[in-house]
Amino acid sequence: MCGARKFHSVLSDEGGARLCVVKIQAGACWWSGMIDYVCIFTKGGALLWTWQLAALRGLPVDALIRTCLLEERSGESSFSYTPPSGAAYTLKWTLHNGLGLVFVAVYQRALKLLYVDALLERLKAEFAEQYQPRVLEYPAFADSFAAALADAEAGAAPSKREAGAPGKGAALRKAGDKTQAGSDQRLSGKSSDDNGERSGAPAHDKDSKSGSAHANGRALGNGGSAANGGPADENGGSAAEGAFDRSKFEKLAKRPPAGLAGRKGGARKGPPGKDKAAKGEDKGKVGKVARKWDSSSDNGELDCSEQPGGASTADDSDGCAPSARAPTADLTLKSRVDVDEDDDEDDEEEEEEEKEAAVAGGQAAAVAGASKVKAGGGLLGAFVRSLGVSVVGTAALTREDIAGALAQLKRRLMERNVAEEIAEKVCESVAVNLEGRRLAGFTRIGTAVRAAVEEALHRILTPRRSVDILREVRQAKARGRPYTIVFVGVNGVGKSTNLAKVAYWLLQNDVSVMIAACDTFRSGAVEQLKTHCARLGVPLYERGYEKDPAKVAYEAQRAAARESTDVLLVDTAGRMQDNEPLMRALSSLIALNRPDLVLFVGEALVGNDAVDQLTKFNRRLTDLAHDQTQAHTIDGILLTKFDTIDDKVGAALSMVYSSGAPIMFVGCGQTYVDLTKLNVKSIVRSLLK
């Protein structure tokens, strides 16, 4: 390899946006070596091949795996990693699910490299041919890589100027245009049906298939992406033989380098895919309409109704006046948090659902299969696919195969009140993880997709951090200070009520509790807490309404320490996520008092707003903190009104996915005992039911 790498960035103003255009000055060749590191490894974690230009700072690849690929975010187009020292990296990756391989490229984030996706796709295609399951060393691959990299960079050189273009979409279009141009030159007759929709249009016979693949390869090479004529030539001939080869070229051409892959994935695959995507969208809309909630009627039920058992709670939003009776709560009743709830309901319905999904999958496959009868799968393969059943030896799954079943599952998730954005991301991630996989004999595609989604949901909902509050309380006690929990959330979600339930649960576990009334904003808030405290026999720390909540909490903490109370529960005013002054107040409360746990209280009724609430709360808490690296964001979630939503449990998924925080408690009724842990299995079941 040649030349030291030398570059300088020029800041220019173009269309109002500040853009960074990178010029490369290298010696004789166009090699710029802008990629710092490329590696290929198995999903099991064994490195197979690495290439590095500069020593990596930190562990970007591990970070990618842990915080992105394993968190159902593999549908995203790139990952940003900030090492302990130095400038940030961008990581791009592609998965080969059939062989269980991952291809990753790392480069400086300041560089906007457009050829990386295409390069990775080419590496994937070429490496797949060499790969043998038990062999872990591929020194010979270095040559293929060097060629691929040189081609990619040579191809990228002329279009360097576009590198700074803001939308990756623009660049993508450019690559597309060039593809067309290239094909026009070489295959003027055939290019018309090939390039309009790119890659998905059915090829009419073997020749034209391999021919167009060839054309694509070349054109991309010329047009600013990686694939070059040389190797593509050889491969083009075998394109019709197997799934890899076919999908290799389809992907070379169609996988867009940016987030577009996610959203428009279906649409850019030619007519059949497009139809399906459109259908999916329609259905999505139907789901949306059906999901409108009449939350007022639900609120009505949560009024401060007195239960015969004496253990009753008042609803936050109603601001119950202190009742004279206020009987004390019966602490002998076990909080439902401590009761094991067995959930051995049978999965009878699942069968039916599966069939339904399978039918959908079958339809999708039928469409996909039909479009490919001649293209390589063969008649028999097409027929088998049309049944939605995978037989040993059939080709690897393609996007089209799973699109139908996936769209259906996405629709179902949205019907269950999962925020649209989240459903989209989860399904995209599942698709990325399924594409190219070979199913075991006689598995229905619908079943496989469903199982993959189920597994993904399970993974998302399983808490990353342990949710053992009692242990943390003990540790704090050993250190001689009260464990402080701050309850935050928007208005009327039931903060105070559920705070009381948590207090009840703590009392049952022999933990002493104090409550601090830091809602100095809404009238009636303090009185409401007084009622609860009287019932629970718990001291309340309050300073009326005029005080700064941060100060009240501070004083309460001192008081709790003085009286050696184990836990201090801090109630705060409900606030909308966009209310700047109130968010600032919350941020300073948290900064001043350093609570052990910030618990976000959210309604299980919310749909799309769940994402907005949580991300904004988290963002505001980070932005407004004095020291942003030390910012204390939301640690856990308390989901309220869970009993009012039947199977529309989507908020649980939306909240966990968008914040990364686990659901620590679920409020599911109107008495003190109605607080449980999240049952991941039953949530997943309801989501897919």
Place this chain on the structure above:
Amino acid sequence: MTESESPFSIERLAHSPDALKVFIALLLLLCLLGVLQFWTQRKKGDSVLLVGACGAGKTTLFLQLRDGTVHQGTVASMVENVDAVQLPAEKSGKKCSVRMVDVPGHPRVRSRFEQYADRACGIIFVVDAVDFLPHKTEIAEQLYEVLTNAAVFKRRLPLLLACNKADQGARAHTVDFLRRRLEREVEALRGTRDTLGGEAGGQRGSFALARPGQAFSFDAQARGGGPRVSAGALSALTGDVTSVTEFVRACAGT
């Protein structure tokens, strides 16, 4: 009997009752053998599981045991590595082959360990002896989950506390230290875990790791009918893994 002649033979069988009896007896015997095999297999197990936190060195150890080299190193695992591993012949000349399962340590996937527990005959709990203290509670939690897993606890599977990265010299904590610290952490967990219920503590609470009122220790729980825990130092990276190979031999042998 080959496929092609089976229709004839069945016809013949139907005509001669003696042959039919023999045939049925044979069938029954086969079934019995199958069930027996399944049963013993299930009871004994044939797999050794590698579990532990992220970055502890499980995959490194897996490669080291299987191939005798770590090739080009590892990154965080996303899925399990499952393969038959041949341990080199001992002085006695006995070769030993086991099914080795390397379960990723990432919290989102580590529970997949449960799927393999039924077939396990031993568990290697890999601990990073260098980077231990910052993660001690998390590690103890995972150990607790492994120890109280029904399949592990009921069958009293042997568990090796594999203190990895011994090549780091003084930076690595000693086996004794790790053992004692983990004992203490598990003890702290014991009280709170059982009250949690729901998913987190869940069905595990039913196995008491020590008698009430008694402090937890690995020895005490082994005496009380729980898993048998031993400990040993190793370095997966440099291939100094005798403590592990001995453990695996013992698991597969008994």
